[in-house]
Amino acid sequence: MVSFPIPNPEKMGSDPIYSRIPLVEAELAADRASQSDPALAWLWSLLEQVRDPEIPVLSVRELGVLRALESTASGLRVMITPTWSGCPAMHTIEQDIRAVLEAAGVAPVTVSMRLAPAWTTDWITPGARESLRRYGVAPPAMTSPDAGAADPAPACPQCGSTATRCISEFGSTACKSLWQCRDCSEPFDAFKRL
Amino acid sequence: MHDTQALFDYTLGLADDSLVLGQRISEWCSHAPFLEEDVALANVALDYIGRARMFFGYAAELDGAGRDEDALAYLRDCRQYRNLLILELPRGDFAFSTARQFLVDAFQLPFLEALCASRDPQLAAIAGKAVKESRYHYRRSRDWILRLGDGTAESHRRLQSALEEIWGYTHEMFRAGAAEQGLVEAGIAPDRIALRSRWDALVTPVLEEATLTRPPDTWSVDGGRDGIHTEHLGHLLAELQFLQRSYPGLQW
Structure with missing residues (x-):
């Protein structure tokens, strides 16, 4: 039988190990x-x-x-x-x-x-991400520890190609950015990760 | 300990900052250089107006006079507005708006990050939402500084002249009155003076890369937090408040 130490809430602020456990x-x-x-x-x-x-x-x-x-x-x-x-x-x-x-x-x-x-967009369920893609909106990437990094290029929701370019990080609504597929040329919305 | 009046004044100042800048950016709607940029500016304006509503909503909870968020936004005159002067300056040309947005975004990022750690849970919660949006704002305005600064001779000239025109207004972002200093000591407000080096780190290298010259710190203007504004704020409020002033209590 394996026993785990029980976290002591009073220690959690000061003990560095707890700051690494999500x-x-x-x-x-x-x-x-x-x-x-x-x-x-x-x-x-x-x-x-x-x-x-x-x-x-x-x-x-x-x-x-x-x-x-x-x-x-x-x-x-x-x-x-x-x-x-x-x-x-x-x-x-x-x-x-x-x-x-x-x-x-x-x-x-x-x-x-x-x-x-x-x-956060990380709360969007896997099923909803698939619904978004079928609707023509590329689902959001998961958030990154490097909070300042730009969103990674999403796959084109029409043809699936990953050769896509960002036209604008600000799209038709606050939550979307505007992209274009280099292969099928379709412009498309992508859900911004937040 | 801090008093509620100081917290109310502080929150109201942040609300006014957000609303006044949001209103200024929204003036670009249908006037931006091209469609995608028009959409981007409208989005940024909306983020600021949303932020203003959260701060006004909280200020209304703290208000001893029982005003709601609309009364605070629409029924105060210039001398009661507490926004920083840099935010009320007219939008100018695209270079001027870009210069302001970049200098303000570079302040908002470290400021909101610090406000996330506020001992006031509501201010921390608002900052926790706003900071994620400001990261998108900063990336956009930084890209524009690079494009315009290192662009054509005309775009470079306009942006450099915008920076020189606005630089003296940036210092007010790093000043705090006695009441705010009390909130800093209580762990509620970030220390603005301490944010200066973070701001420098987000601004100076970008100006250099954009082949722009950082203007010298030879002059500065302040007064916004005390209600002493430029002549431009009254015109902005006239447009912003017209409906509520003319048709009190109007809703849609």
Whole structure:
């Protein structure tokens, strides 16, 4: 039997070994618990209808915007987190969540906005990445420890070629950049990693 | 310990910075040199306006007078605005806007990184989102400095002259009043003076590579944090606030 040392939270700040172990933040651990809570499963599947207004092939859950549901004595609490700071879709997403829950008779509902931990494209599910690609948008690369590095060239979502060039890091919406394939010549959007 | 008034003033200053620069950048919408650049500038403007909303939202929570984010943005006059002067200067030509954006992006990066470690959880959370966007901003403006500085004789001349025109306004980014200094000591606000070397490291090598001359530090202007502004801010606010001033409480 192998025994592991139990982390002492008081020591974690000072002991350098703990700074090298990626720990799940408390909020994310709570999100995961909510996402796998059997009592909430029907609400999670109900909310699967709420799509990103600009990229309707993605649900807000797959996008990582819908973080947690909490059933409390005073009703259902829905926790969402914004993507890009100025993204105008957030308001629509909040309204859509309310409408879907209202239509199913779930009341009262509180929608809360949480800023930290900051949303990252790493939360976009593998299935959603494939949906994006089929929709014609190259999915985001995983974030890099070198935070200042430019996004790596994505494969063309039309022909799959990796010979692509960046036209602009700022595309049709805040979350996308504009690229062109050197092989099939198609211009395409790529989801920026954040 | 710090007082709520100091934290409110500080947050409001950051909100005003973001809104005023966002408004200035948005003036390029449909006027940029080419379509992709028009889209890029609109995106950067939107990031700043989103950032402004987060800071205004937090300032509204702290406000003893109970104003909401719209009241703070639309119903204060010039003397109550606390933004840095560099952000309110008219957009000028594309070289001028590029010079400003580069010098400000190079400040925003280390500033927001430091603000992520703030003892105030809400300021740290806002910074945690904004810093990721500022990395995209800095890469874009740095690329433009290289292209224009090391471009044609005309683009070089315009960018060099823009740098000289704006340089004296950069020093205000590294100044903090007594109230802000109190927040620095409380671990809430980053020490602006200490950010200067990081800023230099992001600015000077790029200017050199772009064959531009770093202007000498021979003059400086400040006053924005005290509400003493250039004559340009009033015109900006007139446009920004027109609807709420003319139709109070208007919503859409």
